Amino acid sequence: MKKFLSKKFSNKAIIEVQFGWIFSLIAGLIIFAFIMSLVFNSQKHANDALNVDVGEKLSTSIKGNLQVSDSYNEITMLSSAKISFACDSDLKTTTMRVNDAPLAERFTDVIFAPLVLTTNKIQVGVKDFSLAFIISRFTYITSPNTAYILYYKAQTPASAEETMANQLYDLLPVNISKKMAGTPALLAGYTSDYDHYKIICFNNACPTAAGTNYIKVEAVNNYLDGYGNVTWHYGSDTKSSFLTSSGLIGAIFSDNKQYYDCEMARAYSFMDIKRELQYNRIEQMTPDLNQYNFECVPLLAQHEYILNNMTNARDAALLYNDAVNLRQANLDSGFMGCPKVS
Amino acid sequence: MKAQIQLGENVAVVAIVIIILVIGITFWSRLQQSDTSGITRDQEARSIIEIGKSLSELPELKCYQTESDSDVNCFDYYKLLSMNQTIHDNANASKYYLDYFGNSKVTFQLLYPWPETNITVYDYNSSNMTTLRVSIPVVIEKDLGNNAVKGFGLLLVEGYYR
Numbered sequence: 370m371k372k373f374l375s376k377k378f379s380n381k382a383i384i385e386v387q388f389g390w391i392f393s394l395i396a397g398l399i400i401f402a403f404i405m406s407l408v409f410n411s412q413k414h415a416n417d418a419l420n421v422d423v424g425e426k427l428s429t430s431i432k433g434n435l436q437v438s439d440s441y442n443e444i445t446m447l448s449s450a451k452i453s454f455a456c457d458s459d460l461k462t463t464t465m466r467v468n469d470a471p472l473a474e475r476f477t478d479v480i481f482a483p484l485v486l487t488t489n490k491i492q493v494g495v496k497d498f499s500l501a502f503i504i505s506r507f508t509y510i511t512s513p514n515t516a517y518i519l520y521y522k523a524q525t526p527a528s529a530e531e532t533m534a535n536q537l538y539d540l541l542p543v544n545i546s547k548k549m550a551g552t553p554a555l556l557a558g559y560t561s562d563y564d565h566y567k568i569i570c571f572n573n574a575c576p577t578a579a580g581t582n583y584i585k586v587e588a589v590n591n592y593l594d595g596y597g598n599v600t601w602h603y604g605s606d607t608k609s610s611f612l613t614s615s616g617l618i619g620a621i622f623s624d625n626k627q628y629y630d631c632e633m634a635r636a637y638s639f640m641d642i643k644r645e646l647q648y649n650r651i652e653q654m655t656p657d658l659n660q661y662n663f664e665c666v667p668l669l670a671q672h673e674y675i676l677n678n679m680t681n682a683r684d685a686a687l688l689y690n691d692a693v694n695l696r697q698a699n700l701d702s703g704f705m706g707c708p709k710v711s
Numbered sequence: 712m713k714a715q716i717q718l719g720e721n722v723a724v725v726a727i728v729i730i731i732l733v734i735g736i737t738f739w740s741r742l743q744q745s746d747t748s749g750i751t752r753d754q755e756a757r758s759i760i761e762i763g764k765s766l767s768e769l770p771e772l773k774c775y776q777t778e779s780d781s782d783v784n785c786f787d788y789y790k791l792l793s794m795n796q797t798i799h800d801n802a803n804a805s806k807y808y809l810d811y812f813g814n815s816k817v818t819f820q821l822l823y824p825w826p827e828t829n830i831t832v833y834d835y836n837s838s839n840m841t842t843l844r845v846s847i848p849v850v851i852e853k854d855l856g857n858n859a860v861k862g863f864g865l866l867l868v869e870g871y872y873r
Binding site: 388389392393396400403407437477497502503638639641642643645646647649650652653654657658661662665702705706707708709711 | 717718721725728729732736768770771775787789790792793794796797801803804807810811853854855856857858859
């Protein structure tokens with residue numbers, strides 16, 4: 370009986386000890402899981418914060434460049450990052466996201482860039498988009514490992530395509546990787562030298578090899594600072610129009626028609642605001658002009674007429690003609706000692 | 712009985728540890744929040760200075776300048792009036808400049824040779840508390856062609872707390 374009782378108590382003690390251990394183990398595991406989830410969460414937040422911070426710094430540098438026209442800059446990051454750009458037509462902004470960070474930087478300014486850039490160095494160029502008066506400053510973004518190859522067929526005397534290639538070479542930002550390829554052999558050499566490249570050709574002198582992607586430029590009177598059409602030959606052809614060399618460079622820096630059209634739609638909406646500012650300026654100065662320089666009133670009425678015309682003109686050819694007329698009216702104003710639209 | 716007491720002790724220890732952890736996390740998050748609000752105020756102050764700097768480069772306010780002109784911070788009087796009118800009348804323009812100037816007030820004060828006058832070109836006031844006020848001496852030009860007159864004034868940029 371004694372033996373039986375002692376055995377029974379010993380079993381109970383073993384169960385008590387085992388139960389204590391099991392409880393401690395479960396509680397320990399729960400606390401461990403809780404702490405680990407905190408660590409992983411904080412690591413994720415730290416990474417997100419770092420990406421957002423890199424994005425903010427890039428955004429500050431890009432916005433800083435916008436203050437000076439025709440400026441070029443390079444931004445170097447500590448490590449390579451995936452930078453994605455998108456045009457949001459509803460919010461009328463361009464978004465930039467670093468390494469898929471949850472927060473994107475938003476720009477109201479017009480930015481032309483590839484959809485995705487994986488690099489530790491970005492190159493930024495800025496150029497005015499102007500139709501006799503400045504409408505906006507366009508920002509162009511790329512990386513040194515993307516080449517812009519201007520293709521033409523070299524011949525003597527130089528063809529219209531070669532002349533346009535030379536024009537575009539001078540118009541493109543100075544700090545980007547740009548190459549002139551006058552023969553298919555040169556073109557093949559450059560395409561193998563770079564990870565990413567864009568081939569730009571003119572009129573019908575484009576690469577004929579099957580499967581070659583290119584951007585075709587057709588400018589009216591072969592003048593690139595005027596207007597014309599751009600075709601993205603990426604599988605199928607998609608065409609859009611360009612206005613001024615700033616718009617043309619924008620098309621070349623864009624990966625597709627959708628992105629380019631979305632950015633240009635925003636530029637045209639800015640044009641409506643800037644046009645109204647110019648119109649209202651003339652209205653505001655007219656009473657003073659009547660008093661001090663009344664000869665200028667009819668001249669500025671001409672400016673007003675052209676500015677009014679620009680309201681609903683969305684066609685590149687019409688807008689270009691308006692800009693030419695406005696520049697001529699400015700010349701007339703300058704000659705007569707009258708204020709100009711600027 | 713003994714086992715029940717032991718179990719109760721273990722539960723109490725775990726509960727205390729969890730309570731301490733919760734208090735710690737709450738305290739840490741409050742600390743983070745106060746840091747963030749400090750950074751936000753600092754950024755607001757910096758953005759006001761940036762607005763002041765960028766205004767002088769804004770083509771829609773700048774004087775007409777040829778290559779030889781060297782006037783820095785020169786603003787066209789009629790462009791100031793025009794911006795005031797356009798932002799007031801056109802909702803798209805008001806939205807457009809909200810992205811540039813945010814919660815701030817931009818005023819030009821004409822000092823000489825004209826009588827002292829204020830032209831407020833932009834005012835988006837989300838609160839009555841001002842973060843920072845920057846004043847920059849500027850040249851203001853009434854461009855009437857041959858009869859252009861230049862004067863002096865101040866550019867006042869005020870920021871508001873959000």
